[in-house]
Amino acid sequence: MNSKNVPVTIEELRRKQPRFEGIESGHRACLGCGEALAARLVTEASGPDVMIANATGCLEIFTTPWPESSWRLPWMHSLFENTGAIAAGMESALKAQGKNTKVLAFGGDGATFDIGFQALSGMLERGHNVLYVCFDNEAYMNTGIQRSSSTPHAAMTTTSPPGSERMGKRHLKKDILSIVAAHHIPYAATSSVAYPSDIRMKVRRAMEIEGPTFLQIHSPCPLGWGHDGADSIKVARLAVQTGLFPIIELERSVLIGSMPIRHPKPVIDYLGLQQRFRHLFNKKDSRAIEELVHIQALADHNIKHYNLRGEGVDTMDSDGADTVRRGGMRWA
Amino acid sequence: MRKALEGSQALAQTVALCRPQVVAAYPITPQTHIVENIAKLVANGKMDCELVSVESEFSAASLVLGAACAGSRTYTASASQGILLMSEVLYNIAGLRVPMVMTCANRAISAPLSIWNDQQDSMAVRDAGWIQLYCADNQEAVDTTIQAYRISEKTELPVMVCVDGFTLTHTLEPIDIPEQEMVDQYLPAFKFSRMLDPRNPTSIGTLVSPDFYSEARHSHHHALLDAADEIIAADNDWEKLSGRSAGGLLAVDGPDDARIGILTLGSVYGTLSAARDEYPELPATSLLKLRAYRPFPADALRIACQGLTDLIVLERALSPGYGGIVAAEVHAALATGTAKPRIHSFAVGLGGRDIPLDIYRQLHERIKVAEPAPFAIIDVRLERLPVEDFGIDLTTTDASNG
Numbered sequence: 001m002n003s004k005n006v007p008v009t010i011e012e013l014r015r016k017q018p019r020f021e022g023i024e025s026g027h028r029a030c031l032g033c034g035e036a037l038a039a040r041l042v043t044e045a046s047g048p049d050v051m052i053a054n055a056t057g058c059l060e061i062f063t064t065p066w067p068e069s070s071w072r073l074p075w076m077h078s079l080f081e082n083t084g085a086i087a088a089g090m091e092s093a094l095k096a097q098g099k100n101t102k103v104l105a106f107g108g109d110g111a112t113f114d115i116g117f118q119a120l121s122g123m124l125e126r127g128h129n130v131l132y133v134c135f136d137n138e139a140y141m142n143t144g145i146q147r148s149s150s151t152p153h154a155a156m157t158t159t160s161p162p163g164s165e166r167m168g169k170r171h172l173k174k175d176i177l178s179i180v181a182a183h184h185i186p187y188a189a190t191s192s193v194a195y196p197s198d199i200r201m202k203v204r205r206a207m208e209i210e211g212p213t214f215l216q217i218h219s220p221c222p223l224g225w226g227h228d229g230a231d232s233i234k235v236a237r238l239a240v241q242t243g244l245f246p247i248i249e250l251e252r253s254v255l256i257g258s259m260p261i262r263h264p265k266p267v268i269d270y271l272g273l274q275q276r277f278r279h280l281f282n283k284k285d286s287r288a289i290e291e292l293v294h295i296q297a298l299a300d301h302n303i304k305h306y307n308l309r310g311e312g313v314d315t316m317d318s319d320g321a322d323t324v325r326r327g328g329m330r331w332a
Numbered sequence: 333m334r335k336a337l338e339g340s341q342a343l344a345q346t347v348a349l350c351r352p353q354v355v356a357a358y359p360i361t362p363q364t365h366i367v368e369n370i371a372k373l374v375a376n377g378k379m380d381c382e383l384v385s386v387e388s389e390f391s392a393a394s395l396v397l398g399a400a401c402a403g404s405r406t407y408t409a410s411a412s413q414g415i416l417l418m419s420e421v422l423y424n425i426a427g428l429r430v431p432m433v434m435t436c437a438n439r440a441i442s443a444p445l446s447i448w449n450d451q452q453d454s455m456a457v458r459d460a461g462w463i464q465l466y467c468a469d470n471q472e473a474v475d476t477t478i479q480a481y482r483i484s485e486k487t488e489l490p491v492m493v494c495v496d497g498f499t500l501t502h503t504l505e506p507i508d509i510p511e512q513e514m515v516d517q518y519l520p521a522f523k524f525s526r527m528l529d530p531r532n533p534t535s536i537g538t539l540v541s542p543d544f545y546s547e548a549r550h551s552h553h554h555a556l557l558d559a560a561d562e563i564i565a566a567d568n569d570w571e572k573l574s575g576r577s578a579g580g581l582l583a584v585d586g587p588d589d590a591r592i593g594i595l596t597l598g599s600v601y602g603t604l605s606a607a608r609d610e611y612p613e614l615p616a617t618s619l620l621k622l623r624a625y626r627p628f629p630a631d632a633l634r635i636a637c638q639g640l641t642d643l644i645v646l647e648r649a650l651s652p653g654y655g656g657i658v659a660a661e662v663h664a665a666l667a668t669g670t671a672k673p674r675i676h677s678f679a680v681g682l683g684g685r686d687i688p689l690d691i692y693r694q695l696h697e698r699i700k701v702a703e704p705a706p707f708a709i710i711d712v713r714l715e716r717l718p719v720e721d722f723g724i725d726l727t728t729t730d731a732s733n734g
Binding site: 048049050051053060061063064065066067069071072073074075076077078079081082084085086087088089090091092093094095096097101118119121122125126 | 353354356381382384385386387388390391392394395396397398399400401402403404406420421424428528529530532533534535536537538539540541544
């Protein structure tokens, strides 16, 4: 890093760097795990006065192989499908005891979009003061890459394999954010591990809100997506830059902000890095180009629908927001 | 003070006396009146708690689990399909060894759909690792609920208080609701030793490898066995305060010279007790009230069966393809020791079928056999079943249900 280009001193940066990590290193996540990084960033921003309800899944498994635990926070795992209700129970107890400790709920996309959806909806509807964070890696990774309702269209998983009759997952990725926002909760947002400062900002914002809040963090899974572990951030960034994963914020179900895309990239830049989409690059298969066109159309739709195309250079856009150094400082 | 109260009303008032901080409510017949009455107490400022109306029984059980781990005394109630829906959570609560109390307003299981009483629901979660206590009447339900909190919090095991749906929950009885001071004296403030706390962060519910799972199960099993002492102590201490015992693990009522025993769980005990007075001409009979089903009081059972020639096990559930669930355990318990009564196994009162006083006479008739007959459901009217079920036309024969 060339400090001449940085509008702050090194001392200032050090002072501003996070002092708290809720997850210790030494856990058993795969190399390049997006979820592990995202969870660490969330706990850095939340600080220590929290209590966590964690759904069954990779995060639970790789952080707590008895008798070890990576958590520096009070943490609990009950089951796969009840995380919203466990968190609601914690919050009710803390309320009854007159404590202000914030409850966090952590779940993967399977636990959030699918099996735990009802408990999540109940928690949102009843207005529990909980920040629910969904680490979205777009399939059941812990059981070995099965499709979930979050798996994007055409992606290959072990239960949506391409073949003579199929081109990967037939259905679209569920729009969980709109569904969650339709509960008219105070705050619902998406973020991505490619943008740590965006995660921190949104967690801090949610922490200040009394009521249910929701954060969906796009978290690459090198094993499940089929890319190099060293490319996780690059892949996550391309999901945003192509428009396939819009970074947006909603208050009471109204769109209040989005991360502009400075230079929209073609979806093939994103898809081509991942083995789960390799069947879309088979030049001998006429269906492949059809699917690529389809996926590009989905990205174009997102860009139009959320008005994501940026104008000029913006420190908060898809190219600016990830040039973030330690401490959450931003510059273009 | 004795008041005429519906069972559910009495239970709601009793729960309030136990001061839970978090209550999860979800409607299911015949449990609904309990949470409705709690909601009324909360609405009128007579009960100070976070009452959460959840979106399913699965979440009801989960919510109280989260609340208990965060350090609060909790309560919920359910029945039937609700118990089955939350069964995964029930196992989880017990495995995590989290103290809490819930009422099961016993009801039959669908299909066929029945909202009426039997005990198939609590039997279905027999192996979840909860303490299960069965109540013979509403006074026992009140006393057992208070005791259950003490047992649960001392043993760090969850307790299910089983109360026959409708038969108890919807029946008006004169019931003594204890004074608040008495309950406060009996039940210390809730403190969960492994409670989640940001100042002392711990991880609850971790993954264990095969290196540790057997040990966890061993520990859980022995905790349940050891809970027997606490169940007895809690009942004795409550008797000292209130003057009433709810029956410890297993209560025996009958003359010393009785050679016939009838073992039951729940409210059938009351029916048999009244019937025994109605038929004084029948042989002297002991009534065995199995209050603690888990932990199973095998030693107490062996002692209670000393001198009996015949033991009738009368239960309101069955294991299809086998027969009596409790009877199987009674057989196993009496395989050792010197008490060797002949064991007769019957299911009765399924799906709310009325159990008349005459059942007592019928049972005495049925055991007049050279060898105990195989398990049977009492009061099956074969003529109500389709002919195809039997291959014979019952309307033209005089076949009976034997």
